[in-house]
Structure formats: C-alpha cells, structure tokens
Amino acid sequence: MAKKKTAKKVAQPARSDSSEKVKLTPRDKKTIGSLTNLADSVVSAAQKTRDPKLEIPTRSLSNVRYNKSQRILEMGKNTTARQLFNLNQAKSYMQTMLAASGCKRLVESGKTTSIRGLYYLMKHTIAGTKEETFSDQAESDPIIEDLEVLLNSLREELHLYAQQRGSMVGNIILNDKGDTIDCSRMGSGGYGIPSIVEEDVIQFVECGADFVLHVEKDTVWQRFNEDKFWKKHNCILTHGSGQPPRGVRRLLHRLNNELKLPIYCVFDNDPWGYYIYSVIKQGSINLAYESKRMAVPDAKFLGLCAVDYERCNLNPSVQIALNDTDRKRAKQIAKYPWFEHKKTWQKEIAKLLENGFKLEVEALISQGLSYVTEEYVPQRLEEQRWLD
C-alpha cells in the first residue's frame, strides 16, 4: 500500500468562534437579516415605550390544516403573543431571544451544531441567581421550533443539524461542499446523507436516474445495494434508518422537486410503515410548517401491502400478530385527511385489520434470497401497482 503524502499542519488554538474568515451564503445573509429584525423589534418597542412582545404562529394541532390543492400539511394563521412583561411569559420570551442570539452566533461564524449543542451553548446560570436559562433540552427544543416559525426559517437555515442517518447510492453525481460525490461508485457502504442538504451545501451535478427507491431499513437497503438494483433499474437507492431524519426527507423533496424524480417507498406492512410514508408524503403534524420544504406529496407506496401475503404466497409463519396499539394506530391513520377519502388506502388498512397481522419486508426472503429486488419491486414498478 502506498503512503499518501499529506502536509501535516499543527492546529492553531483559538478562543474565538472561528479562526478563519467566514463567507456568508445568500441564505445565511437572509437568516441573519431575520434574526437582526427580531432584535431590532425589541429596541424599537422600547424606544416607543411599548412592551416588547412576539407574535408566534401557533404550533398546536388546532392550527394545522391539510391543503388539498397542494396536498401538504400547513399551519393556519393563529398566533400566540409572548410578552416580556408578563410573569407567565417572561422566561420563554427571554429563552426565545437567547436561542435567536445563539443561532446568530452560529450563522455568523459559519458553523453548525445539533439542537443539543445549542442547548448547551445557551445553558447557564443567570448571574447573581440560582436560576438556569434552561433546565433541560425538553425546554429548549420547543423554543427552537418557535423560532423557526417566527422567522419562517428552517432549522437548517439557523445552522442547526439533526441526526445523520441514512445512505444513498445510485446514478447521480453531487457536489457536497466542493467534493464531487459519484453515488454510482460508493461500494457497499454508500454515501452518508448529511443532515443539512440545502442548495449551498449539496448541488446536483449530473443525474441519469429515472426514479428514487426509498426503503425503510438499512438492512433492506444493503440487500438492494448488494444486488446493484440501482444499476439494473437506473435509479437512486436511499434509506432513512426507520423514520427518516430531516436531511433524508429534505433530500427526497429536492430530488422530486428539482429533478422531477418519482419517489417510490418500500416499507413494512404495519401502521408504522404507513406512518413513515405519511410523514414523507404530507409532512409531520408536529412540524407542519416544514412541509412545504420537506414533504413529497407525489411519493408512492410500493409496498408491502396487506394483500401481498396472499399474492406472494407467504408462509403463515411470517405473520406477526397485530396488538391493540397497532389496531388503534391503523384506525387513526385511516382518518388522516389525505387517506380518509382514498378508497385504495381505506381498503389497504381494512385488509391489514382483517389479516390481523403485520408483515416485514425481510419476510419476502422466504420466496428467494433476492425475491424482493428481482421480482417483488420490479413487478410492481412495471405494473405501476402502488398506493398513492
């Protein structure tokens, strides 16, 4: 093995946030503008001797509605006032400003951190008191969400990243922070989908793929990658380790929206699989404000469907009995506005309940080691047999 020559540098210790000059992107400048406006509003209220207050769009279920024409979840117009001179609101008012100031510091220094990192960045004991700014992360997370809706900025624009899990391979070349990533040459490991995939981080360079196959689990993804499914079917293959993290959802949205690639999903046949599909398709109820940048209303549910048990001639031993929670969840999901009036979905969920059992994608292995990659998925794609 050859020794690769690399200049060895000694790091310069630095007390400041950054030792290098930061070049702000247009997105960063816009975010800093919003953050500065927020701060200015406090000053201007003070100058007018008015009480400083924020009008925060309400994030409760009552303020979430399903936009039928755009087929995504969105927030209504309700807002909640948060005032500095109100004993019940003063703490959360100050926490909101503290979070804004933390995010400004991140954006200005060209760095990102996790929501846990921001929590620690803001956490301190207020001088001269025993009062802490935040007692735990459960207190800071909703404040970050408030800030997102207040500024109409995605978390990623505030330089906050989520977990990084999920991988990609397939017929696409990306630019990731200056590095060219050819996803058709990523071996068995694949490219780790970053948490922040905004346009200034990830650019699509070349794409010859016809569609995206998104599978639920990394173990299923490994089967598809090993069989070079993406090569045979000229597609992109992704997974999100269960419920996909924000980076994966945003990337699917961009692949669908910018490159017009259809997104096909392969999940377990259980209420959790339906739910993950629903989140990818319409957005999450808790974070409805993100849907326009995250949801993929066109995503198709390729399987597994409740009828597959008979269609694929599976052995009774692969059945996993539904429990009470499963039945309850399935009935809730059947009432989601985007499933409620769809006969296909009503039939699917009714069949699951009638079956009385769940099915995992892995169960298809009983029909052949590569049945799922060589028959199940190709047949459904060819026959255009999916739920929408």
Place this chain on the structure above:
Amino acid sequence: MAKKKTAKKVAQPARSDSSEKVKLTPRDKKTIGSLTNLADSVVSAAQKTRDPKLEIPTRSLSNVRYNKSQRILEMGKNTTARQLFNLNQAKSYMQTMLAASGCKRLVESGKTTSIRGLYYLMKHTIAGTKEETFSDQAESDPIIEDLEVLLNSLREELHLYAQQRGSMVGNIILNDKGDTIDCSRMGSGGYGIPSIVEEDVIQFVECGADFVLHVEKDTVWQRFNEDKFWKKHNCILTHGSGQPPRGVRRLLHRLNNELKLPIYCVFDNDPWGYYIYSVIKQGSINLAYESKRMAVPDAKFLGLCAVDYERCNLNPSVQIALNDTDRKRAKQIAKYPWFEHKKTWQKEIAKLLENGFKLEVEALISQGLSYVTEEYVPQRLEEQRWLD
C-alpha cells in the same frame, strides 16, 4: 445540470437465488468447507450408528477469561454437547443445522443478509405439524452465535450483516467492492461504513493518516468534520452512532492492526462512555470469541474525563446528575479485569462518583463553538494525556 447517460436495463426475473455466476472468495471457500464438515459429521455419525451430536463452545460468562498478555477477552475451553436424540436438545440441534444450511445457501449464492433475514429464511411450519422451526428471532440469534463459535467463523464470514451505522472521512483511500473511495473527498456526508469490512470487500489502497479519532455520536462527528479536523491533524474520523456496530469495530481493528494507526476515542463522561470504550478495547463479554478479530487493546480514551469539569472550567449548569443505575454500572466497570489494576482508571471512575454527575461532549460548546476540535482534543493529543 447535465443528464448522465446510462444504459437502461430491464431486470430478468429469476426464481433461483442468483441469476449471475458466483465467484467464491478464498474466505468463502473456507467457510463452505467448515459448513460441509459440519454436515459430514452427521452422516459419519449415522454410518457408525452413533448418535449425532455437536460440541458447542460454551458462551456463558463462566467460560470467558481475560487474556492478560494479548489484552483481550477470550473464551475458555468448555463446551456443551447438543444431541439430536435428546428430547431437550433435539430442537436446538435441528435449528443449528438449519442455520448452517441457510448460511451455506447464502455463501454459495454470493449474497448476504441480516440476522433477521436469516431468521425469515429458516422460519417455516414443519410439514404435517403445527410446529414452527423458530418462534421468534430471540430463538434464532443465539443459534447463529452458536454456529459462529462452533465453526470458528465470524458472522460476516457466514454472510450475515449487522446494522450499518457509522461514517468515515479522512486521509485514506479504500477499495470497496471495486469502487475507489477517497475519504478525503466525501463532503459533509462522509462514507457510510459498511457492515461487512473483511479483506475481500474492503482493501486499503493508500493511507497518509497518522491516527484515527473515533467519536461516540454522529452529531459530534459532524462538528469535527465541519471543522476539517481530519485535514488539520492528518487523521481519519469515525463514529459509530453510540455503541459501534460490528462493521465499525472490525474496521477500527483493521486500521489499527494492518495500518498500525493509533485509535483515540472521544466519548461522554459517563458509565456508558466507559463501556463503549471497553467494548472497542477488549471486546464484548457476550461475544468474547470475536475479540481477536474485533478488539483494539491499544485504543486510548482521550476523554471526556471526570477532571475535565474543572480543567475546562465548565459551568455548573452542564452537570447531569448520576442516577442509581449509573453509580452501579460505574462500580461494575471499575471491576472489569482490564480496569481493575489500572490506577488511572480507578481514579477516573472514583472521580466520576465523587463528582456525582455526567458530562456530555456537547457541553464543551459552552467554551466556544469549536473548543472541542480546536483546543480540547489537540491539547490532549499534544500532551499525550489519555487513559489507556
């Protein structure tokens, strides 16, 4: 964006396990040899009118010992008989043979699957009865482990993969199934560490790195990658999303063993962090037989240490109180044979208990956004201040 030209192929449906001719690696041939010998032993016992039985190395704690000279966990010589003509053992005897036959099928077809996949592959109702071969995966997993020790084959050699989580960037070029992966050009996402990283899958092509920095969490890894720590310090940067999966541990072992790279670990200062370090260093007690191929006895614990609270001048608000389980776990870990006689570790664990609180790596952000990458780790590396 340019459209990448790719020939579109239509997949050939195939009922057999593989439509392509399989080229077995030397490792595969060895594994098939062991599996065939196992089957032959049944035949030869029958021919000699002897009862077929297996002598399975005992995987209980009583048969695990710490090898002081090699500094790894290893199994003792105790075995347990498993007989076909014994009412208590017949089922597990047949399950063991079924697992062996499933693995042979995998190896011969050049495919791999998860332990859940193998479970489904083996699971069926025995003809003419209501008896199932396996009632759930909790029954098949220990059988797989039995097979590993019986054949002295790692799970990966039996073509079984584990979860894929963990990423890598840095100054190394690999070959992964024919694709060249330059880990210094992997952007913000990084290379997803595969579950199987044996020599016939992953070859090291060029490595200029001086060491490996392994961090516990993906969110901390993102901070180090964003600051291009691996470039400034000429190293490789890995994480394992908490307790590293087998692929990550095996890769660390290979980087240390074949490329002689020191492995430095950065974990939270809590019993869980100590435990993860212990697994990387000495192996896991449950799977002691893997240690010689997985453990890195030379791995160093760079931090966080209990004294860092004072050394780094952290704010009291970052403390997370130890609970009873933490205290119990810490005392257990202090008695591990590889920590028991080390003054540094005894002092470390005593200090944690005296502090009465845990510390997360993320807490260092209160000293500066990049304090951990620009001061904390570089200082410890320079001063060679670590626990061993």
